Amino acid sequence: MSAGTATGGKAHVLGPVEQIPPGEGRAFAVDGGQVAVFRLRDGSLRALPAVCPHKGGPLADGTIDLNVVVCPLHQHAFDLATGCSTTGAGNLRPYEVLLDGQQNLVLQMPV
Amino acid sequence: MTSLLETPRTQPSARGPRRRLVVIGNGMAGARAVEEILARGGAAQFTITMFGDEPYGNYNRIMLSHVLSGEESDADIFLNSLSWYRDNGITLHAGVRVDRIDRFTKHVFSSDGRVTPYDTLIIATGSRSHMPPMDGLYTPGGQVKQGVFGFRTIDDTRKMVAYAQHEHHRRAVVIGGGLLGLEAAYGLRSHGIDVDVVHSAGHLMSAQMGPDGGAVLRRSVEALGIGVLTGSRTTAVLGSDRATGVSLRDGTVIPCDMVVVAAGIRPNVDLAVLSGLPVERAIVVDDRLRVQDEDDIYAVGECVQHRGEVYGLVAPLWEQAVVLANQVTGTDTSALYLGSRTATKLKVAGVEVASMGLHGPELDTDEHIVFSEPSRGVFKSIVVRDNKMVGATLLGDSRKVAYLTRAYDHGLPLPEERIGLMFDLGTPDGDTGVADLSDDAQVCNCNGVSKKALVNAVQGGCTTVAGAMEATRAGKGCGSCKLLVRQVVEWAADGDVAEDPATAYYVPAIPLDKAELMAEIRKRGLRSVSAVFHALAPGGEDAKSKMGLASLLKMMLADQYIDERDARFINDRVHANIQRDGTFSVVPQMKGGVTSVQQLRRIADVAEKHNVPLIKLTGGQRIDLLGIRKEDLPQVWADLDMPSGYAYGKSFRTVKTCVGKDFCRYGTGDSTKLGIEIESRFQGIEAPAKLKLAVSGCPRNCAESLVKDVGVVAVEGGRWEIYVGGAAGAHIRKGDLLATVDDPEEVKVLTGRFMQYYRARANWLERTYAFVPRVGIEHLRDVIVNDSEGIAAQLDAAMQESVDSYEDPWEERTDPMTPGQFRTSLPLTVLPQVPVR
Ligand SMILES: Cc1cc2nc3c(=O)[nH]c(=O)nc-3n(C[C@H](O)[C@H](O)[C@H](O)COP(=O)(O)OP(=O)(O)OC[C@H]3O[C@@H](n4cnc5c(N)ncnc54)[C@H](O)[C@@H]3O)c2cc1C
Ligand code: HEM
Ligand code: SF4
Numbered sequence: 001m002s003a004g005t006a007t008g009g010k011a012h013v014l015g016p017v018e019q020i021p022p023g024e025g026r027a028f029a030v031d032g033g034q035v036a037v038f039r040l041r042d043g044s045l046r047a048l049p050a051v052c053p054h055k056g057g058p059l060a061d062g063t064i065d066l067n068v069v070v071c072p073l074h075q076h077a078f079d080l081a082t083g084c085s086t087t088g089a090g091n092l093r094p095y096e097v098l099l100d101g102q103q104n105l106v107l108q109m110p111v
Numbered sequence: 112m113t114s115l116l117e118t119p120r121t122q123p124s125a126r127g128p129r130r131r132l133v134v135i136g137n138g139m140a141g142a143r144a145v146e147e148i149l150a151r152g153g154a155a156q157f158t159i160t161m162f163g164d165e166p167y168g169n170y171n172r173i174m175l176s177h178v179l180s181g182e183e184s185d186a187d188i189f190l191n192s193l194s195w196y197r198d199n200g201i202t203l204h205a206g207v208r209v210d211r212i213d214r215f216t217k218h219v220f221s222s223d224g225r226v227t228p229y230d231t232l233i234i235a236t237g238s239r240s241h242m243p244p245m246d247g248l249y250t251p252g253g254q255v256k257q258g259v260f261g262f263r264t265i266d267d268t269r270k271m272v273a274y275a276q277h278e279h280h281r282r283a284v285v286i287g288g289g290l291l292g293l294e295a296a297y298g299l300r301s302h303g304i305d306v307d308v309v310h311s312a313g314h315l316m317s318a319q320m321g322p323d324g325g326a327v328l329r330r331s332v333e334a335l336g337i338g339v340l341t342g343s344r345t346t347a348v349l350g351s352d353r354a355t356g357v358s359l360r361d362g363t364v365i366p367c368d369m370v371v372v373a374a375g376i377r378p379n380v381d382l383a384v385l386s387g388l389p390v391e392r393a394i395v396v397d398d399r400l401r402v403q404d405e406d407d408i409y410a411v412g413e414c415v416q417h418r419g420e421v422y423g424l425v426a427p428l429w430e431q432a433v434v435l436a437n438q439v440t441g442t443d444t445s446a447l448y449l450g451s452r453t454a455t456k457l458k459v460a461g462v463e464v465a466s467m468g469l470h471g472p473e474l475d476t477d478e479h480i481v482f483s484e485p486s487r488g489v490f491k492s493i494v495v496r497d498n499k500m501v502g503a504t505l506l507g508d509s510r511k512v513a514y515l516t517r518a519y520d521h522g523l524p525l526p527e528e529r530i531g532l533m534f535d536l537g538t539p540d541g542d543t544g545v546a547d548l549s550d551d552a553q554v555c556n557c558n559g560v561s562k563k564a565l566v567n568a569v570q571g572g573c574t575t576v577a578g579a580m581e582a583t584r585a586g587k588g589c590g591s592c593k594l595l596v597r598q599v600v601e602w603a604a605d606g607d608v609a610e611d612p613a614t615a616y617y618v619p620a621i622p623l624d625k626a627e628l629m630a631e632i633r634k635r636g637l638r639s640v641s642a643v644f645h646a647l648a649p650g651g652e653d654a655k656s657k658m659g660l661a662s663l664l665k666m667m668l669a670d671q672y673i674d675e676r677d678a679r680f681i682n683d684r685v686h687a688n689i690q691r692d693g694t695f696s697v698v699p700q701m702k703g704g705v706t707s708v709q710q711l712r713r714i715a716d717v718a719e720k721h722n723v724p725l726i727k728l729t730g731g732q733r734i735d736l737l738g739i740r741k742e743d744l745p746q747v748w749a750d751l752d753m754p755s756g757y758a759y760g761k762s763f764r765t766v767k768t769c770v771g772k773d774f775c776r777y778g779t780g781d782s783t784k785l786g787i788e789i790e791s792r793f794q795g796i797e798a799p800a801k802l803k804l805a806v807s808g809c810p811r812n813c814a815e816s817l818v819k820d821v822g823v824v825a826v827e828g829g830r831w832e833i834y835v836g837g838a839a840g841a842h843i844r845k846g847d848l849l850a851t852v853d854d855p856e857e858v859k860v861l862t863g864r865f866m867q868y869y870r871a872r873a874n875w876l877e878r879t880y881a882f883v884p885r886v887g888i889e890h891l892r893d894v895i896v897n898d899s900e901g902i903a904a905q906l907d908a909a910m911q912e913s914v915d916s917y918e919d920p921w922e923e924r925t926d927p928m929t930p931g932q933f934r935t936s937l938p939l940t941v942l943p944q945v946p947v948r
């Protein structure tokens with residue numbers, strides 16, 4: 001994957017996927033912001049802004065399944081694919097995240 | 112709360128002079144009538160003044176039963192807070208009673224000396240507890256004797272709870288075996304009080320059902336550990352300055368510490384009588400809710416008599432309030448109140464009783480359908496006249512209650528096969544009728560919630576039944592409308608209703624209760640959370656179920672458990688308690704709250720080195736270091752070199768102790784030593800919810816043992832009392848005495864056995880204060896102390912296995928379990944955000 005593909009945004013290589021244990025998330029600093037990247041148990045990847053829109057909870061510390069992440073502070077849930085809250089908190093804008101040939105995480109930032 | 116709330120009386124404004132509306136009585140009917148008037152633009156027509164004898168805003172009186180039993184907190188039952196009155200421009204005189212009305216000059220005179228003019232007056236004074244004549248009810252000074260209670264107001268209820276929690280108060284007699292009496296008895300039973308109900312009629316709830324139903328009900332009530340005496344009248348309350356017992360007509364004496372009088376209610380009509388208004392059994396009103404022969408005085412609620420009927424339930428007053436508001440505001444002067452059909456339900460968990468209309472046939476042509484199965488506590492009786500249902504009594508099975516209530520209220524046509532009224536045989540026609548209900552049809556009678564309100568909640572985004580119930584409070588009273596609420600929500604969401612995690616499931620994603628789930632896990636040999644999801648969860652993995660499953664598997668399998676870290680909550684992944692700003696708190700173990708110079712010095716050094724923003728003594732007698740960044744946790748633990756205090760998990764937390772006999776001049780037992788031994792043995796044990804323990808050296812109870820999950824108290828003679836199921840957080844409950852033993856070793860055995868039984872049986876997140884009353888202390892005593900089920904050895908062995916698999920989680924500091932276990936999740940936030948003192 002090279003920079004500036006499909007969505008036309010900027011691509012960031014975040015390093016090996018092994019940084020994230022299956023079923024968990026980790027936070028990455030990207031472009032002065034923070035992104036929570038999740039590695040689902042079926043192997044797929046998702047990325048959301050790292051800060052919970054409710055009261056700023058660390059979403060990378062949340063509990064996940066194949067659909068949602070549950071914030072550790074007050075248990076609001078967010079759809080991992082769409083970023084929409086399923087519990088009535090604010091919504092998040094998801095990022096696209098892929099693996100390159102070397103099993104590195106590549107995050108597409110929108111322009 | 113007792114202050115008079117004086118909002119300046121708004122002057123007649125440019126909108127033209129407003130008439131003065133005065134309401135006497137700020138209970139359910141008075142406040143509801145005002146709400147209905149406001150909903151019809153009443154604020155533009157009237158300046159509104161309300162008088163209420165009780166020094167509060169308006170609350171939901173029927174929920175007092177749940178407050179007494181501890182199922183609701185008293186703060187949660189308020190319907191209109193003081194600010195509601197302010198926001199609506201209503202002058203509320205709370206804590207002020209009206210003594211007289213001058214209906215010629217149109218003024219009311221109140222106890223604070225105030226004289227208030229009115230143009231329109233509404234009387235909504237409700238009822239009070241009836242104190243039947245008996246000796247010794249009052250002190251010579253005319254006060255009700257200490258320990259004797261009515262059950263009508265929030266103050267009555269608070270006083271009863273306080274009295275029941277007093278440790279010397281162990282026995283109560285409830286006079287009256289109707290709805291209110293049984294709810295009072297059940298509520299007191301929840302506080303561990305031994306209760307006898309004395310009822311003068313031949314069977315319980317004699318106003319609602321016949322003798323056959325009453326006999327079945329009696330067995331169900333007795334099964335809750337409540338004593339029942341029917342056909343007996345209480346003739347005297349014994350005791351000179353406070354109640355010590357009651358005596359019955361046949362001479363029987365029942366010793367007790369408290370007496371609750373629930374022998375009926377009497378309308379509050381003194382004011383009306385004194386003011387020359389027409390009163391028979393209650394204040395007489397016409398179909399417009401106007402007091403007979405008065406143009407400007409209306410009355411509503413339990414204080415009225417309409418067409419000869421006086422009601423004692425809320426459903427009629429909702430209907431009355433609507434008519435009254437239409438009349439008073441002139442919105443619809445043709446609106447008439449023609450009386451209500453009433454249905455009742457007993458609000459006692461585990462005893463389902465609903466009744467409506469007739470209890471038995473009255474005409475030769477009436478059909479009477481009866482089903483009785485006393486061994487299961489089931490009894491059903493239905494009376495049909497002219498193909499309409501005119502009465503029903505249902506015990507022990509509430510599945511058809513919602514349908515029957517509607518059939519009764521609306522006179523729905525009945526299925527030809529009458530048995531379809533009692534049992535589900537396919538879909539009865541009645542259940543498809545939700546769409547036909549009118550928008551303002553009342554779905555929940557207890558909280559007065561209409562179909563429209565529920566539909567609005569669903570359209571506003573509450574697409575689960577539980578969510579819609581929470582938003583509207585529908586179904587939160589007696590619970591009899593839950594099925595109808597569900598149907599309305601499903602209909603409004605057009606089938607798109609998010610399924611509620613059925614309350615019986617241990618975790619939402621797996622449709623099994625705890626026992627079934629454990630059996631499946633054993634049968635299939637499942638050892639990890641992902642394997643359980645794979646085998647048993649129809650929808651696969653579920654974030655909200657993970658933590659509960661992880662805890663259950665660890666409990667069941669001890670060191671055979673395959674620990675997948677993603678199934679843990681963040682606290683358990685990093686062994687610390689996450690704080691509001693994403694930092695963590697670190698609480699090292701300090702067994703029994705005992706520390707040493709070395710520990711204190713080390714903690715001080717660590718706090719200094721890591722610049723810890725807040726050092727705080729916890730309620731559990733330890734030292735909390737707050738505001739630690741996740742990435743610093745391993746270093747902090749290494750520097751502390753103390754084991755984890757488990758102040759973060761759903762697990763055994765701490766044993767609080769008092770100094771005990773070595774130092775304290777009152778102490779009779781070595782509470783500190785025993786506390787430390789208990790903590791050493793059970794440290795870190797997972798459980799469905801947290802466990803906080805305490806050991807006190809004498810009944811002065813400095814370690815607050817009576818309000819702990821397990822609390823131990825040394826008593827004279829070298830003996831130890833073990834209490835279980837206590838709490839003093841959001842919920843307050845005094846623990847129940849499980850056993851009194853001679854030997855500290857025995858304390859440890861029974862503590863472990865109780866905790867293991869709780870681990871095996873309690874629902875996820877069910878604290879012992881809910882678990883113990885749910886299963887009953889007698890049952891626990893049987894199983895744990897007397898080993899009636901023969902499982903004691905098995906429980907002890909399972910606990911021993913968990914004890915043996917203990918490892919201090921803070922040892923993970925040198926060898927993280929997962930990549931990035933302690934990696935920061937909020938790299939760019941300026942920390943800490945908790946205040947630094
Ligand atoms: C424990 C309990 C459980 C119940 N459970 C149910 C149930 O499950 N289902 C059901 O349908 N009903 C139930 N009820 C009955 C229900 O609460 C009443 O029907 C309802 O509260 C009647 O409303 P009301 O406004 O007429 O009277 P109240 O709610 O009693 O209000 C009257 C108010 O007027 C005040 N007042 C009286 N005189 C004066 C005066 N002179 N000046 C100023 N203020 C005055 C009183 O202090 C009181 O606050 C229960 C009642 C109790 C006590
Ligand atoms: C989010 C807010 C809170 C947090 C994070 C918190 C955290 C804790 C922790 C970690 C402990 C255990 C300390 C230990 O094990 O030594 C504790 C104990 C305690 N907390 Fe809180 N608490 C909170 C709110 C409250 C509230 C609101 C109350 C009171 C209503 C309360 C009452 C107590 C009491 C009484 C104890 C001591 C229990 C015992 O003696 O066993 N806490 N709290
Ligand atoms: S509970 Fe009793 S022994 Fe313990 S400190 Fe208090 S008075 Fe002393």
Ligand code: FES
Pocket residue numbers: 052053054055056057071072073074075076
């Ligand atoms: S901060 Fe995420 S749920 Fe409150």
